[in-house]
Amino acid sequence: MTATMTRSEGRSEKRTGASVSVQGFFTRHSALMPTFAALAILLLLFAGAEAFLRGDFITPRNISALLLDNAYLLILAVGMTFVIVTGGIDLSVGSVMAFTGILGAKLLAEGMPVAIAIPVILAGGAVIGLIIGVLVQYFNVQPFIASLAGLFLARGLAFVVSLSSIKVEEPAILWLQSTRFSVGGWYITPTGIIALLAVAVAAFVMHLTRMGRTVxxxxxxxxxxxxxxLKVARTKVMVYVISGFCAGLAGxxxxxxxxxxxxxxxxxxxxDAIAAVVIGGTLLTGGRGYVIGSMIGVFVYGTIKTIITFMGAxxxxxxxxxxxxxxxxxxxxxxxxARSEGRG
Amino acid sequence: MNRIYKHRLFWPVLSLLVLIVVNTIARPQFIEITLQDGRLYGALIDILRNSAPLMLVALGMTIVIATRGIDLSVGAVMAVSGAVALTIIDRSGSPGAVGTVFVAVIVAILVSLVLGAWNGFLVSVLKIQPIIATLVLMLAGRGVALLITGGFITTVNSEPFAFIASGYVLLLPVAFFISIAAIAAVALVERRTALGVLTESVGINPEASRLAGVRSRGIIWGAYMVSGTLAGAAGVIYASNIKAADANAAGLFIELYAILAVVLGGTSLAGGKFSIAGTVIGVFIIQTLESTILFLGVPSAQSPVFFAVVVVVVVVAQSQRMRGAIARVGDAFRKQDAPERDDEKVEVAR
Amino acid sequence: MTADNDVPPIVEMRGITIRFPGVLALDGVDFTLRPGEVHSLMGENGAGKSTLIKALTGVYSIDSGTIVVGGERRAFATAADAQEAGISTVYQEVNLCENLTVGENVMLGHEPRVGGVIDWRATHEAATHHLDSLGLRIDPRSRLSSHSIAIQQLVAISRAMVLESKVLVLDEPTSSLDRGEVERLFDVIRGLRDKGVAILFVSHFLEQVYEISDRITVLRNGALVGEHPIAELPRDALVTKMIGRELDDLATLSSSAHRDIDRTGTPVVKASGLGKRGILEPADLEVYPGEVVGLAGLLGSGRTELVRLLYGADRADEGSMEIHGQHAKVHSPRHAIDHRIAFSSENRREEGLVPDLTVAENIVLGMQARQGWVRRLGKAESDAVVHGWIEALGVRPANPHALVGNLSGGNQQKVLLARWLATAPELLVLDEPTRGIDVGAKADIQRKVSELSADGLAVVFISSELEEVLRLAQRIAVMRDRRKIGELESADVDIDGLIDYIANEGEGSAA
Known part of the structure; x- marks a missing residue:
């Protein structure tokens, strides 16, 4: 029947000559362009700061601190990426992070073992995410409003747990921060490792599982x-649970x-998390974006912050x-x- | 009776009445109003006075939401406006002079108008999603306010400026009259001219409106300018109330409360039909709830939990799923999943 | 003929009834689909074709009746359920994800996995295999959006192959394809049919239906008219069955086609070389007072594109316009309205109505927009206009406060017409004003257009129904492949001549 039909189709294949591979790469990976742009900005920031501060900026200590100082934001951005790629938004993460953080501190202060407290706060974040997801999926509430309710809820609950700050004495928690695995001047803390692990796991889920492709x-x-x-309902609820879980982890x-x-x-x-995700090249309308991009976005954010501190501004x-x-x-x-629409 | 039940303001008004009744039963002094030194005092008067900033912001938000938009930057605009006004008064030689305060307020509101115009430009000309477009200013606005105040909380001692929030005229607080003026102005402009219906038209179907010759760009742009201006006025009232410009705290979360007020008032976040009266009632519901929560002895920091519950109850009650369930209870013959699929069916019926 | 009545059916629908609020969309319809046949579902807009398809594919639930698939009684709750039972659907608007690659779109949800991890290499190999089986040699790693609609449609069919579907529903798959692409699609369809797949085909194009189908089921107004083998149903019989008695109703309308038009004066509108790159090749068009100019051509031929440029709905990048002999810039609908041009879009729902506003508000919207927001139309003036047009066009219900979204299609169309006529235009552009509306409303609208043009209004009239164009227009501009290919006086042609012109004029030996 039709097996004899050999005419090749597809605009990218119509091009001939040496430019094929380069152009083909960019056509095929046009979704990556904003992420490359973010990377370029990051490098530019580094170079600019290095030149401005006469070589005092790109030091192992500074770069290591970048991850350390922004680990929580990186984790939030990872969760946010899932939500934004589905075309949603999660405004609750900052508050959920505050809630789970204070909840953890309170539980530990009251003598709960770490092995129980940590799962409890992670679950707390996930549950708020679940509420948001259910509102979005089953009650057709706009993600903006549903996560707004989550924001109110978590912020209020944070104050219900405690109106003032609670110090954490638990060695296991402090260990996460104080331990430094160093090589030369470079170091990484367990919190940094957690953040990078979050990125790795998220990238894996997004690109190598059916759930990720459904997102x-x-x-x-x-x-x-x-x-x-596809399992749309389940996946849509799940991205908010993931975001909530990440907010718990960030807490x-x-x-x-x-x-x-x-x-x-x-x-x-x-x-800040939304800004980092967008700067990292994720389209707010959904469908395009990378977890790695969000990581770059967070580093851009962190670098700007560092530069401002350095400049004393x-x-x-x-x-x-x-x-x-x-x-x-x-x-x-x-x-x-607009360009890709014009082309299509 | 059935018609009253179906009126779009039925639920908002009922909620407000229930709140007032519950409060009155719990503490009879709630509805007491006392006259002292030619001024009225009481919990209800406090609600009227304290609701002014939210009222202004929510009015602007109503118009923006009607165009299918949203303005997240109102809190940041309030901060900028307060910072501008306070800085002018602070730097002037005569902070107590009415003229100084007048100039400061006008400049602050003009700056806010410009910020609103900026949002409108991003949305109507560059066609950036409203959430994102206003997010830019929401992020950057507080930074600008901090720069203006030099990173400090600027405080001033200016009688005429303090008068805006805490003064009294004709027995009632000045702030209340500002609310009334804003409500009247918005209602008149929207409903006496054709602006209201054209705004709704743009919000319901932007493309159809464009083809019908409606200048939708101008209407959308204008909505953000109104929202910015009203937020600026709200910022002045807020700053006058605390006699200071606090770039971090001014208008914090007010965008959320304003959106909540609009939704409580029955205006759909999907744009289109809007109700000024509904928003006014929504603001009073929020303010009364706030007062109730305080009365219950709950620290105000914890009050968001209550508002979260309110948001969830309202959106769930408004959802097709819930309405479907209610309709099923009411009408056993109604088809099981018809309400949920109305949209799709319209598509086929065309 | 590959199918005969002895083969047990794969799909049997009996007594299917579906009610929408206020409408009986399907009324006890029977439908049978057999393996190895191409079965066309025919009917005018609103006949219930889409509803029947959606009932079969689990998008709608049925109020009564039974659906038997492969000998088992089924009630699909979702499209996914239907797919699992072997029923795949390819829609007119391709329902794939443009942000993903071709291969992903083919395999989504069915990617080969190793321990839960997607094996991308195997995924792309499988995709290539399925694309190949349809003769589609494209890189599975290329983005879907980089391919034409035709290719995307074939990709959607490849996806159906992955699901090993026994039933393939093709809902208007050819409306945006050119002739070569249609041929290619038909080759694929025939191949699948020969493999025993049952194909349910829906198209507006009669030629295509006769080219590909083995059997036809005709629906009218939500009811079954009949099921016929293609050989036993000549075209005129089919058309009669589709339109029913409506044909007679419309035939009684007086034709305005033979009215003489004075073309010695200045045209109301004269467009010279109006075009837009990639959208429309430069075209000329003149419309004189009192004249109805029909635009004929298939969907996508450029007829809608031309009038959108004329109205400024899209901006032309070449050419010029003269209005009453004066050079005029029409870069936006506002400009057009200022020049008293009115345009009613073919897409009533998306580009015409404001559904949550009332009939009255919709009618005065055009007048109000022209007047600006500051001065609101007086209540007396607005009431007079609204009542006048409701009366003149017979809008039902005649309630100015009814929400326009709740009206029937025909009445919605009348409201739109009223909106434009209320602005007292000098040129009225109507793009498919009678599509998908009931015959009474259709007759009302045609009569009104005829009357108004007799009173001197210039009209540009687009319709897929050539009879309608021939009846109303004195002159017909014919469009094909985004190009105006010529003009005819309607007095000089009949419908076959017009079809022939649309299909063949200037094509030389191509056929």
């Missing part, structure tokens, strides 16, 4: 994903980092610069989307 399919077209018979890491739980932690951190510049960067990336994304 992308939902972001591309939810109705198509449903008509294709643990932040508590270890600061040595205390504090109910006012993480006000506005959800915005006011931290308020941080918010302005991140806002500006966010804007830049959004405009670039719009241009890319």
């Amino acid at each position: 992308y399919a939902i972001g591309g077209s939810e109705s198509s994903a449903r008509l294709m018979g 643990l890491v932040l508590t270890a980092y600061s040595g205390a739980g504090y109910p006012r932690n993480g006000i506005g951190t959800e915005l 006011e931290q308020s510049w941080m918010q302005i610069i991140v806002g500006a960067l966010l804007l830049l990336f959004i405009v670039v994304q719009r241009a890319i989307v």
